[in-house]
Amino acid sequence: MGVIRILKSSQETAINSLLESRTANQAELAGRVAAIVEEVRQRGDEALCDFTKRFDRADLTPAQLKVTREEIDQAYREVDSEVLASLKVAKERIERFHRKQLSRSWFQPDPDGTVLGQLIVPLDRVGIYVPGGTASYPSSVLMNAVPAKVAGVKQVVMVTPPAAGGKVNPCTLVAAAEAGVDEIYKVGGAQAIAALAYGTRTIARVDKITGPGNIYVTLAKRMVYGQVDIDMLAGPSEVLVVADASANPVYAAADMLSQAEHDTLASAVLLTHDQDLALAVSQELERQVGELPRQEIARQALANHSAIIITGNLNESLELANRFAPEHLELLVEEPFQQLGRIRHAGAIFLGHHSPEPVGDYLAGPNHVLPTGGTARFYSPLSVDTFIKKCSVISFSRESLNKLGADIIRLAEVEGLQAHANAVRVRLKG
Incomplete structure (x- = not known):
């Protein structure tokens, strides 16, 4: 058996199982997350330091949680000049x-x-979450901070888990400086979300929290929603490729693996009506996965949450793609722009054979913080709109109130709200 299942579109049960597998079982973790959030709410900085030592193996005092200007300057000295140049290109395009x-x-x-x-009106203060620890995600910094700054947010605060020893990855710090982040704190996980939502002595509360994280971060965001706003509840990453006979199986397999390597819960799906292509992509996945440093992660993602689905025709592939409502949708077909109008549900759409998903992850320009797990049916990508709010403005003159007052009174009385009616009536009498 290969590294990935090959299904027929008629296998409804298997496809439903694939769709459902994208949502991790969250119930057993919710209690742990709630306890972390409540402890930060009660104990503030002391709890942050305890959790940072426990989960990130970084022994920090409250005074050491905030990243200093000296640490940022040191990060600039450590980052390769070509990497810095690429970050600047990405920042400018975003x-x-x-x-x-x-x-x-x-x-x-x-x-x-x-x-x-x-x-x-732009929001006053927002918090952006950037995964960290042993990893580096400067692209996530740019994708969250740049639109916030474009929107006019006064204060952008970044939280990110430190590596053991209390250091933040230098590329992450440089990206934050380039994007204009105002404050950076060495704290991650559910405890960071709680700190942003409720505030501590060191970290002032924010109005909104954005950015992807693990299941603990996602559950914490759900719990604090209402205390603060959030962008979305992001799940494991996913890519869905719709392909016809014009597709290169090497390209299709590489694009699927670009998501499968994220984590073991990631999803990579190919929809095609070309059986020869389906077999060729399966063989390519087997070959290419063996060359990846993160091949064990990718293999689990391909085996448990991914599939190649053979459909009857391109129309069926596109309809099934809408049913999946994927985070990333690639159209590796002969005339992708002709099919674009048929796509209703996707976070980001990549058109043609030379638009692999990673160009969107890093520097195409559109945001890479996208709805997952089918939520593209009703969520949009993170954008400037994420960081603003809209206030309605109403000014009636005496003439306009006289003109419409009777209608207002009539509707208020239908609802049994006499004081509403009186607020208009006293002005009409006057």
């Missing part, structure tokens, strides 16, 4: 794309003196 998303306040005056409008 900023340019997100500037096109900016909305403006608007006001509409009517001849009777009514003025209606909408005020666009």
Whole structure:
């Protein structure tokens, strides 16, 4: 048997199982996360330091939680100049794309003196979560911080778990400095989310939390929602490739593995009506996975949460893709732009044979913080809109209130709200 299942689209039970497998069992972890959140809420910095020592093997005092200017300067000395140049390219492209998303306040005056409008206001203070520890995710820094800054957020605060010894990866720190992050703290996991939501002596509370993390981070974000806003509840990464006979099996397999290497819960799916291509991609996956440093992770993801599905035709592939509503959707087909209008549900859509998913992860420009687990049916990618709020503006003149007052009174009385009606009636009498 190969590293991945090959299914027929008629195997409804198998496909349903594949769809359901994308959601991890969260119930058993919820209690642990709730205990962490409550302890941070009660004990503040002391709890943060205890959890950081326990989970990250970094023994820090409250005074050491905040990254200093000296640490950032040292990070610049450690980062390769070519890596820094690439970070600058990515930052510029991400900023340019997100500037096109900016909305403006608007006001509409009517001849009777009514003025209606909408005020666009950036959030005051947001927290961005960046995975860390032994890993480095400078791209996640840019994807969260840059649109926040473009939106006009006054204070952008970053939390990230330190490595053992209390150091943050230098690439992560340099990316944060390039993106204009205002404060950086060496704390991760559910405890970091709790600190951002409720505040501690060292970390002031924020208005919104964004950024992907592990299941502990996701559950903590769910628990504190309402105390603060959140962007979305992100799950394991996923890619779905729709391919026809024009696709190169080497490309398709490489793109699937680019997600399978993330973690053992990641999902990589190929939909194709070409049986020869399905077999060739399966063989390529077997060959390429053996060359990966993270091959054990990728193998588990391919075996447990991935599949090649043979459909009847391209139309069926596209309909099934909408049913999956994937985080990343690749159209490796002959005329991808002709099929774009048929896609209803996807976080990001990659068109053509030379647009692999990693270009979106790093520097194409659109955000890589995307809805997962089928939530692309109702969620959008992280954007400038994530970091703003809209206030309605209403100004009635005496003339406009006289004109519409009777209707307002009538509707208020239908609802049994006499004081509502009176607030208008006293003005009409006056």
